[in-house]
Amino acid sequence: MLRLWFCALITASGVSHSLRAAEPIDALIPNEAKKIPFAKDTPITFVTRNSNSQVWAALPKYWNEATQEVVDPVSGAKVARKAVLIKVPLGLSSGPAVPPENPMTLAKWALGKKLYFDKIISSDATVSCATCHDPAKGYTDQSRFSTGIGGNIGGANAPTVLNSAYNRFQFWDGRAASLEDQSQGPPTNPKEMFDGKGDAWAAVVARLRAKPEYVKEFEAVFGHAPTRDAVAKAIATYERTVLVGNSIYDRAEAAMKKRVADDDTGEKPELKAVDFTAVLKDAIAKNDTAALQPFGDAAKDADALGKRLVSGRNLFFGKASCTNCHVGENFTDGLFHNLGVGTKDGQLPAGDLGRFGSLPTGHKDPALVGSFKTPGLRGLASTAPYMHDGSEATLEAVVDYYDKGGNANPHLAEKMRDTAAEAAYAKARAAGQPVDPNVKVFTSGGWPIIPFQLKLTKDEKADLVLFMLSLQSDPVDPIVADPAK
Ligand code: HEC
Ligand code: HEC
Numbered sequence: 001m002l003r004l005w006f007c008a009l010i011t012a013s014g015v016s017h018s019l020r021a022a023e024p025i026d027a028l029i030p031n032e033a034k035k036i037p038f039a040k041d042t043p044i045t046f047v048t049r050n051s052n053s054q055v056w057a058a059l060p061k062y063w064n065e066a067t068q069e070v071v072d073p074v075s076g077a078k079v080a081r082k083a084v085l086i087k088v089p090l091g092l093s094s095g096p097a098v099p100p101e102n103p104m105t106l107a108k109w110a111l112g113k114k115l116y117f118d119k120i121i122s123s124d125a126t127v128s129c130a131t132c133h134d135p136a137k138g139y140t141d142q143s144r145f146s147t148g149i150g151g152n153i154g155g156a157n158a159p160t161v162l163n164s165a166y167n168r169f170q171f172w173d174g175r176a177a178s179l180e181d182q183s184q185g186p187p188t189n190p191k192e193m194f195d196g197k198g199d200a201w202a203a204v205v206a207r208l209r210a211k212p213e214y215v216k217e218f219e220a221v222f223g224h225a226p227t228r229d230a231v232a233k234a235i236a237t238y239e240r241t242v243l244v245g246n247s248i249y250d251r252a253e254a255a256m257k258k259r260v261a262d263d264d265t266g267e268k269p270e271l272k273a274v275d276f277t278a279v280l281k282d283a284i285a286k287n288d289t290a291a292l293q294p295f296g297d298a299a300k301d302a303d304a305l306g307k308r309l310v311s312g313r314n315l316f317f318g319k320a321s322c323t324n325c326h327v328g329e330n331f332t333d334g335l336f337h338n339l340g341v342g343t344k345d346g347q348l349p350a351g352d353l354g355r356f357g358s359l360p361t362g363h364k365d366p367a368l369v370g371s372f373k374t375p376g377l378r379g380l381a382s383t384a385p386y387m388h389d390g391s392e393a394t395l396e397a398v399v400d401y402y403d404k405g406g407n408a409n410p411h412l413a414e415k416m417r418d419t420a421a422e423a424a425y426a427k428a429r430a431a432g433q434p435v436d437p438n439v440k441v442f443t444s445g446g447w448p449i450i451p452f453q454l455k456l457t458k459d460e461k462a463d464l465v466l467f468m469l470s471l472q473s474d475p476v477d478p479i480v481a482d483p484a485k
Contacts, residue, residue, distance in 0.1 A: 023225065025205040030223030038072050039079040042106035044241070046095025048088040059087040062477035082106075089245025089474060090254060092329050096165030096240045102180060102233045104240065108221045112238030115231060117483040120207050121187050122149050123195035129186065129235070133161045135481035138382025139242060144390030148192040155191070157390035162379045162476070165240040168334030172372045172388040175358035179236035184228065201228045241480050244378055244473035245329075248291050251279040252309070252470075271313055276470070277306030294381035294469040305466070311459075312467025320402065320454050320464060324415050330376035331471065338371040339416055340407030340451075341387045346441040348409050354388075369411040381472045395465045403461065405451025408441040418452040425450065 035041075049056045064085040072079050084106055088095050098104055115121065119128045132146040133139045139161040141147075146154045156172055164170065170182035186192040188200040197203075208214045208226035215225055222230045256275040260267050280302035283291045292299040299305060316322045327333050336355035342348065348370040351357075355368040372388045386392040392401055406416045425448045429435050441449040456464070479485050 023209075025199075025202050025228050027227050027229040028222075028224035031219075032223055034219040035223040036105075036107055036220050038074060039081050042082045042084060043068075044084040044086060044104040044106060044109055044237075046086050046088050048092070048094055049090065050093040055085075056087060059085060062087050062089070063479045084109075086241060086243075089243055089250075091245035091247060091250030091473070092163075092166075092243065096243070098240065099178065099180065102236060104237050105221070107217070108234050108237045109241065111217050111221055112234035112236070113480075113483070114217075115235050116238050120211075121204055121231075122193035123197070123200075123203065124149060126150075127193050129161075129183075130483070132158045132192070135476060135483075138162065138379045139476075140383045142382075142384060144385050146192070148189070149195060152191045154189075156388055157385065159375060160379055160383050161239055161242050162244050162383075162473075163242070163330050163376055165243065166330050166376070167332075167373075169373060171358070173353075173355050173358035174336060174373050179239050180232045183232045183235040183239075204228070204231065238480075242476055244476060246474045247378065247472055248276065248279055248283065248309070248470040249313075249467075250473075251282075252276045255279050271310060273303075273306040273310045275306075276309040277302045280305055290475050291472065294472045295466065298466065308463045308466050309470050312463035312465070312470070315456070315460055315464050316467050319460075320456060321415075322402070322464075325374045326377055330378060332374040332376045334374065336368050336371035336373055337413040337415065338369065338409065338411045339387075339401075340370070340409045340412050341372065341391060341401075342389050343370075343407035343409045346407075346409055346449075348411065352389075367411075370409065371411070371413065377468060378471050378473050380468050395468055396461065399456070399461045399464050403454045403456050405453050408449045408451050410441060410443045410449060412441075412449050412451065416451060418450045421450045422448050 047056050047059060064087065066083050066085050067080050068083045069078060069080050071077070086095070116129045119125045119131075121128060127149050132141045132148070134141060140158050144157060146158045148154060159172065165179065168174075170176035170179065171185075176182035176185065184201070187204050188194050190196045194200045205226050205228060208218070208231070218224065218226045218230055221234065224230070252271055252275040255278050256271050257269060259275065260269045280292075280299065284299070284302060295305060298308070316326075323331075325333050325335070325337055338348075338354070340348075342352060353369055355371045355373075356364055356366065359365065359368065380386070380395060384393060384395075386395070386398050392398045405418070406412060425435055425439060429448075439448045439450055443449065475481070
């Protein structure tokens with residue numbers, strides 16, 4: 001044991017500055033002796049209101065430094081070490097899942113944050129992750145399509161990184177299963193960060209290894225020089241802290257629960273205008289511009305706005321059936337649906353197969369042709385334009401799109417269709433009776449596709465938009481969002 005330890009030390013000092021190009025770039029076995037010692041390592045843990053409401057309530061801010069008494073697994077001695085406790089924002093009842101092979105520590109997080117904002121990842125040092133996922137723009141680029149390396153324009157709208165830690169799949173077509181998996185994509189993408197010359201990742205790793213401070217930081221965190229695996233892990237660790245919540249809607253929900261418990265009348269826990277109005281008034285008193293600004297002038301009258309938000313909420317969960325797909329704390333089912341976005345004359349754009357295209361051969365589900373991931377709906381006020389192709393410029397336009405039932409195409413999701421009207425059409429046609437000549441799109445088997453029209457009134461549409469704006473969350477804590485902090 002002692003001898004082994006000794007050898008490890010010798011190798012440690014021997015290799016640190018003699019990295020060869022032949023060194024594997026994907027992954028290396030760590031040398032524990034190079035890593036930050038256990039007692040100095042600072043774990044990051046999430047504290048949620050549900051798991052530990054007292055500790056949660058006592059935490060003063062998002063990012064809290066604490067100390068913990070733990071047993072050093074090597075020496076067996078009790079040590080007091082620093083820890084970071086993240087207060088998961090109101091509205092999110094669990095922290096993001098953290099893969100066991102990538103535990104969160106402060107040093108790894110700081111390295112990931114640095115990499116996220118560093119243009120060194122791109123071939124010509126012009127583009128960083130933050131170029132297209134800019135904290136100042138709701139972690140998007142607020143353009144229809146992103147401009148990457150050499151002014152290249154991509155073909156998809158950049159989704160936000162906000163709460164992407166909760167996504168079941170990453171990318172619009174779900175082709176990455178985790179943040180670690182996802183972050184390996186852009187550095188190899190000629191539309192994003194790669195000039196197309198040679199092996200993209202070998203070049204990224206070589207650039208990082210040429211910087212002694214990066215080599216030192218990777219060694220402290222991972223016990224070895226920069227690798228592709230380690231870059232992905234560090235960036236994912238940073239992204240897991242890009243969390244938002246505590247929206248007007250979350251606050252109203254909390255206020256309602258308290259009201260129902262206080263009143264003790266056995267009343268059904270259901271949001272009312274008074275709940276929205278109470279938290280709006282509170283936000284006005286505290287001059288909480290981040291929460292109020294999205295509403296514009298409507299925020300001036302908390303009573304009237306409270307009523308409209310309840311109406312919007314009821315439409316979202318009722319008549320407009322948005323919650324058929326936008327469900328849960330991040331307002332997504334994590335699944336893929338064809339809404340006909342980008343469809344022209346009943347035809348999907350060529351090559352835009354969505355989820356169907358990204359499923360591995362042998363696992364293709366024809367029901368998923370032209371389907372895309374249901375995005376979460378937090379932070380919409382700062383992430384326009386919308387949809388996977390950025391084709392809807394405003395939330396009003398999105399609501400109009402749903403009001404007409406999306407665009408008919410042979411693969412339109414059943415949840416978007418008027419299946420009763422379709423059955424009636426098919427029955428009439430079989431009986432040789434006259435049918436609606438406006439129905440022009442059919443499946444390859446001849447079944448009529450009739451989008452379900454929501455028939456929302458002008459006021460209802462406006463209320464639905466206001467409700468979506470009530471999901472606008474607190475800005476990301478500066479310690480996470482500000483590259484200088
Ligand atoms: C040139 C712009 C650009 C750059 C640079 C870029 N991205 Fe993206 N990002 C996009 C676009 C566009 C998509 C959607 C692509 C798709 O789904 O096909 C995306 C998707 C994502 C997603 C998936 C989110 C979701 O909801 O599915 C995450 C997470 C992400 N990027 C993080 C990163 C990280 C980390 C980096 C740096 C290593 C990075 N991006 C670099 C434009 C960019
Ligand atoms: C059948 C499932 C489904 C239903 C029902 C549904 N959505 Fe969506 N929503 C999606 C999918 C999938 C996308 C992405 C589609 C695409 O880009 O091709 C989306 C995109 C959006 C976006 C764009 C978000 C962004 O970041 O680009 C908004 C806003 C939205 N939906 C709101 C609503 C509202 C409001 C309703 C109710 C009127 C609703 N959705 C009903 C599945 C659904």
